Amino acid sequence: xxxxxxxxxxxxxxxxxxxxxxxxxxxxxxxxxxxxxxxxxxxxxxxxxxxxxxxxxxxxxxxxxxxxxxxxxxxxxxxxxxxxxxxxxxxxxxxxxxxxxxxxxxxxxxxxxxxxxxxxxxxxxxxxxxxxxxxxxxxxxxxxxxxxxxxxxxxxxxxxxxxxxxxxxxxxxxxxxxxxxxxxxxxxxxxxxxxxxxxxxxxxxxxxxxxxxxxxxxxxxxxxxxxxxxxxxxxxxxxx
Numbered sequence: 001x002x003x004x005x006x007x008x009x010x011x012x013x014x015x016x017x018x019x020x021x022x023x024x025x026x027x028x029x030x031x032x033x034x035x036x037x038x039x040x041x042x043x044x045x046x047x048x049x050x051x052x053x054x055x056x057x058x059x060x061x062x063x064x065x066x067x068x069x070x071x072x073x074x075x076x077x078x079x080x081x082x083x084x085x086x087x088x089x090x091x092x093x094x095x096x097x098x099x100x101x102x103x104x105x106x107x108x109x110x111x112x113x114x115x116x117x118x119x120x121x122x123x124x125x126x127x128x129x130x131x132x133x134x135x136x137x138x139x140x141x142x143x144x145x146x147x148x149x150x151x152x153x154x155x156x157x158x159x160x161x162x163x164x165x166x167x168x169x170x171x172x173x174x175x176x177x178x179x180x181x182x183x184x185x186x187x188x189x190x191x192x193x194x195x196x197x198x199x200x201x202x203x204x205x206x207x208x209x210x211x212x213x214x215x216x217x218x219x220x221x222x223x224x225x226x227x228x229x230x231x232x233x234x235x236x237x238x239x240x
Contacts, residue, residue: 004077005035005045010103012036020048021055021141024104031101033084035060049090051098053162054141058090096144140165140235142228144221145174149197149213156199156215163228166236168205183207186236191229193222205229 005011012020015036024032028050038044038059045060047069060069067074070090074080090098142163147156148170159170159180166186169179183205190206194213201222202215216222 024050032104034104054143147215
């Protein structure tokens with residue numbers, strides 16, 4: 001099945017989730033997408049889609065020579081590609097609607113121009129290969145509406161949340177460009193389900209100066225946010 005995909009100009013082979021997010025966020029546009037291999041098995045793929053300032057990932061599976069994506073099954077690669085040619089509309093668990101506008105090509109024309117080295121000297125001595133540690137923060141983007149409890153007046157208001165690298169931002173609404181606040185997850189000590197509020201699907205983020213209480217529309221969505229945020233916290237601890 002993967003051999004068949006070689007003819008697809010937007011199949012990016014073993015491109016990682018991290019690299020797909022970096023590529024689409026830096027050089028793609030809203031609605032850009034690409035297909036890549038998933039680490040869940042030889043018949044599993046991931047469709048990575050840019051949705052404004054985040055990238056969402058969806059399963060594509062091959063079962064008995066049939067492509068399964070969302071609620072649809074396609075008997076051939078040609079049917080699968082024709083579906084994308086009609087710019088399908090996707091709705092995610094967070095309620096975000098995304099139009100798949102244009103595929104991001106695997107091959108992009110590049111100039112064969114290189115800089116000349118004019119200075120080349122070491123600024124430290126005595127270091128070995130073991131001191132050379134590769135490091136890059138995970139992008140790990142996610143966005144969606146959550147209901148948040150106020151700090152002083154304990155009422156609940158819907159806010160638009162975006163997660164990018166170690167920053168969790170919330171806005172008055174989706175169309176606002178300036179966030180109300182930016183939370184630095186490097187100072188967050190815990191993320192967990194919360195049952196102290198008179199609401200369902202709630203979870204909390206514990207910071208030194210305050211605990212933030214948030215609620216999702218569904219238990220599945222709350223669980224997804226918690227898993228994502230906990231993973232972020234674990235990555236932050238590894239980098240310390």
